Amino acid sequence: MPIQVLPDSVVAQIAAGEVVERPSSIVKELIENSLDAGARNIRIEVVGGGRERVRISDDGTGIPPDEAQLAFYRHATSKLTSAEDLTSIETLGFRGEALASIASVSRLTMVTRHIDLPGGTSIHLEGGEMLHHHGVGAPAGTVVTVENVFYNMPARLKFLKKETTEKRHIALLVMRYAMAYPHVRFVLIQDGREVFHSSGSGHLADVLVNALGLDSFKNMVEVSGGESLAEQIHVSGYTSVPNLHRSDRNHITLFVNGRWIQDSRLAYAVTQAYHTFLMTGRYPVAVLMLRVPPTEVDVNVHPTKAEVRFRDADAIFSAIQRAVRRAIVDLAQTPTMRRGWVNSWPGDAAHEMVARYGQHELSLDIQDSGEHTYSRLSSESQLAYQDGLSNDGDLGIPARPRTLPILRVIGQVSAAYIVAEGPSGLYLIDQHAAHERILYEEFMDEQMRKPLVKQYVLDAQTINLPPAEARLLEEHLGVLNGIGFDVEPFGSNVFVLRSVPGIFADREPSDVLVKIISDLELEREPGQKTLEDKVITHVCKQAAVRAGQILSLDEMQSIVRRLERCRAPHTCPHGRPTMLHMTAERIAHEFGRMG
Ligand code: ADP
Ligand code: MG
Numbered sequence: 001m002p003i004q005v006l007p008d009s010v011v012a013q014i015a016a017g018e019v020v021e022r023p024s025s026i027v028k029e030l031i032e033n034s035l036d037a038g039a040r041n042i043r044i045e046v047v048g049g050g051r052e053r054v055r056i057s058d059d060g061t062g063i064p065p066d067e068a069q070l071a072f073y074r075h076a077t078s079k080l081t082s083a084e085d086l087t088s089i090e091t092l093g094f095r096g097e098a099l100a101s102i103a104s105v106s107r108l109t110m111v112t113r114h115i116d117l118p119g120g121t122s123i124h125l126e127g128g129e130m131l132h133h134h135g136v137g138a139p140a141g142t143v144v145t146v147e148n149v150f151y152n153m154p155a156r157l158k159f160l161k162k163e164t165t166e167k168r169h170i171a172l173l174v175m176r177y178a179m180a181y182p183h184v185r186f187v188l189i190q191d192g193r194e195v196f197h198s199s200g201s202g203h204l205a206d207v208l209v210n211a212l213g214l215d216s217f218k219n220m221v222e223v224s225g226g227e228s229l230a231e232q233i234h235v236s237g238y239t240s241v242p243n244l245h246r247s248d249r250n251h252i253t254l255f256v257n258g259r260w261i262q263d264s265r266l267a268y269a270v271t272q273a274y275h276t277f278l279m280t281g282r283y284p285v286a287v288l289m290l291r292v293p294p295t296e297v298d299v300n301v302h303p304t305k306a307e308v309r310f311r312d313a314d315a316i317f318s319a320i321q322r323a324v325r326r327a328i329v330d331l332a333q334t335p336t337m338r339r340g341w342v343n344s345w346p347g348d349a350a351h352e353m354v355a356r357y358g359q360h361e362l363s364l365d366i367q368d369s370g371e372h373t374y375s376r377l378s379s380e381s382q383l384a385y386q387d388g389l390s391n392d393g394d395l396g397i398p399a400r401p402r403t404l405p406i407l408r409v410i411g412q413v414s415a416a417y418i419v420a421e422g423p424s425g426l427y428l429i430d431q432h433a434a435h436e437r438i439l440y441e442e443f444m445d446e447q448m449r450k451p452l453v454k455q456y457v458l459d460a461q462t463i464n465l466p467p468a469e470a471r472l473l474e475e476h477l478g479v480l481n482g483i484g485f486d487v488e489p490f491g492s493n494v495f496v497l498r499s500v501p502g503i504f505a506d507r508e509p510s511d512v513l514v515k516i517i518s519d520l521e522l523e524r525e526p527g528q529k530t531l532e533d534k535v536i537t538h539v540c541k542q543a544a545v546r547a548g549q550i551l552s553l554d555e556m557q558s559i560v561r562r563l564e565r566c567r568a569p570h571t572c573p574h575g576r577p578t579m580l581h582m583t584a585e586r587i588a589h590e591f592g593r594m595g
Contacts, residue, residue, distance in 0.1 A: 005070070005073055006081075026050060029093070029098035030054070030102075033092075037142065039184060042177075044188045045189045049170070057142070074101075113138040120135065121136065170188070177260075179208065180260060181258065217238075220285065223236060223237050225323025233296075239286040239328065240284045242284075249271065252267040252270050254267065255290060260306065266320055271283055277328060280478075290319075296312065404563065407420040412550070416547035418551070429560065434563050434572070436541055436544040437572050441566050442562070457499040464494050479535045
C-alpha cells in the first residue's frame with residue numbers, strides 16, 4: 001500500500017497522544033517501522049542513552065523515492081486507509097505519526113531504498129523542517145538517524161530521566177522485540193559496545209538465553225497451550241519452574257500478536273497459575289506469546305499501544321492461567337526432568353544447546369505453603385504415594401492410602417460426634433473437625449491436580465461490607481480468587497461475587513464469603529501459616545458440617561470413609577483433635593475386666 005495522508009474522519013478515531021516522550025520512545029517507534037517493513041536484520045545504535053544519537057538500520061522493503069517525503073507528514077501511513085481497518089490491525093504502526101513527531105523534536109536523517117527500485121533517497125529534517133531531499137545510492141532498506149532529541153525543547157530536555165535509566169530501558173525494549181520476533185536478528189550497540197544481540201534463528205529459546213542469561217533460562221519450562229480452535233487463543237513461551245522467582249511482577253513479559261503489552265490482570269493470571277507452588281509475595285519469570293484473532297483485540301486504546309483491550313478478557317485470562325498451570329503441573333509430575341527438558345527443544349537446537357551449555361538438572365523445590373499441604377511432597381514421594389494407591393471401590397472417595405483402620409459407623413451422639421468401631425476399639429469423631437480436615441485435604445489436592453478449581457457459578461451478586469471488612473476482603477482477594485471465588489471490587493465497599501468454590505454449591509454464597517471474612521478478622525492463630533493457607537482453612541471451616549447438625553448414616557459413613565484416607569486424620573486444619581480413641585484394652589480396663 002502506498003503512503004497516503006489519512007482523511008480527518010479516520011484520524012479522529014485514532015487514540016491520539018504523545019508519541020515521543022523520551023529517547024526510548026524513538027527507539028521503539030523506529031524498531032516497529034523496521035518490523036512492519038519486513039526487516040530480517042535490525043541494528044540499533046544508541047549514544048548517550050539516546051539523547052545524542054539513535055540510529056536504526058534495517059533491511060526491510062524501504063520506501064520508493066516518490067513517497068519518502070510523505071512519510072514525514074502527520075497521519076501519513078501505508079498501513080491503514082479506512083476506519084474499518086482499525087478493527088483488524090496486523091501491523092505495529094498505523095497512526096502515521098511517529099516519523100512526523102520524531103522529526104519535529106530532533107535532527108533526523110533518513111536514507112532509504114526500496115528493494116525493487118534502483119535509486120535511494122536521503123532526507124534531512126531539523127525541528128520538522130525539511131532541509132535536504134535528494135537521490136542517493138544505498139543498499140535496500142532504511143537507515144534512520146535521530147540526533148539531539150529535544151534540542152528545540154529545552155524544558156523537555158531538563159526533565160529527561162538519567163542516562164543510565166534510559167539505557168536500561170532501551171535494552172529492555174530491544175530484548176522484548178527480539179523475543180517477539182525471534183526470526184529477526186537484532187543487534188544493540190550502546191556507546192560503541194554491543195550489549196545484546198539475537199541470532200534470528202526463529203527460536204524464542206535462543207533469544208531468552210541471551211536476554212535472561214543462561215542461569216535463569218535453565219530454570220524455565222516451555223509453555224504451549226494449543227487452546228481449542230473455537231476459542232482461537234494460543235499461548236506459548238516459557239515460564240519459570242517454582243524455584244526461580246522474583247519479588248515483583250515485572251518479570252512477567254506478555255505479548256499479544258507480537259506486541260508487548262502491559263496488563264496487570266493477565267500478569268495476575270500467570271501468578272495465579274503458580275497457586276500453591278509459590279509463596280505469597282513471590283512471582284514467576286515468564287515470557288508468553290498470545291495469539292488471538294486481530295478482531296478479538298483492540299490496540300487502538302492508548303498512544304503507546306502498550307495497553308490493549310480484549311473482547312473476551314476472561315477467556316484470555318483463563319487460557320493463560322491454564323497453559324502456564326499445565327506447564328508447571330506437568331513438571332511437578334515428572335520425576336526426572338532432564339530428558340523432558342532437553343526434548344522440549346525444537347529440533348536440533350536441543351543437541352546444540354546441550355553441546356554448548358551442557359545438560360542441566362531442573363530441581364523442583366516447591367515452596368511449602370503450609371504444614372499440611374500436599375505440595376511439600378517431593379516428586380519421589382509423590383510417586384511412592386501413587387504406587388501405594390489402593391482402590392476399594394468406595395464411590396467418590398479419593399484413591400489414597402489408608403491412614404486409619406476401617407471404621408464401622410455405629411451412630412451419632414449429641415448431634416456432634418460420630419461413634420464408630422474399629423479393630424482396636426471405639427472412636428468418637430468430632431463431625432465438624434473431621435469434615436474440616438477432609439475438605440482441607442481434598443481442596444489442596446484439587447488445587448494440585450487441576451488447572452482450575454471446580455467452581456460453582458452464580459448470577460452475579462453484590463455484597464456490601466463495612467469498611468474494615470471490605471479492606472480485609474481486598475487484602476485477601478488474590479487468594480480467594482485463586483481458590484475458586486470470583487470476587488471483584490465494585491466501588492469502595494461493594495464487591496461482585498460471580499462464583500464460589502464447588503464445595504459451597506449448596507450454601508448461600510454471599511453468606512459464606514461474609515463469614516470467611518469475619519473469621520479472618522478474628523484470626524488470632526499463631527504459627528507460620530501463609531495467607532493462602534489461612535484462607536483455605538477458613539473456607540473449609542465454613543463448608544464443613546456443624547455441630548448440632550443431625551447426620552444420616554450415609555453422611556456419617558461418607559465422612560468416616562474419607563477421613564480414613566486423610567494424610568493427617570487426627571487433627572483438624574487448626575490443629576485440634578478430630579477424634580478420641582478408646583482402645584479395647586482401655587475399655588476392658590475401665591470395666592474392671594483385666595488385671
Ligand atoms: P506508521 O508506522 O504509523 O504508518 P510512521 O510515521 O511511523 O507511521 O511511518 C510512516 C510511513 O513511513 C509508514 O507507514 C511506512 O510506509 C513508512 N516507513 C517508515 N519507516 C519505514 C521503514 N523502516 N521501512 C519502510 N518504510 C517505512
Ligand atoms: Mg510507525
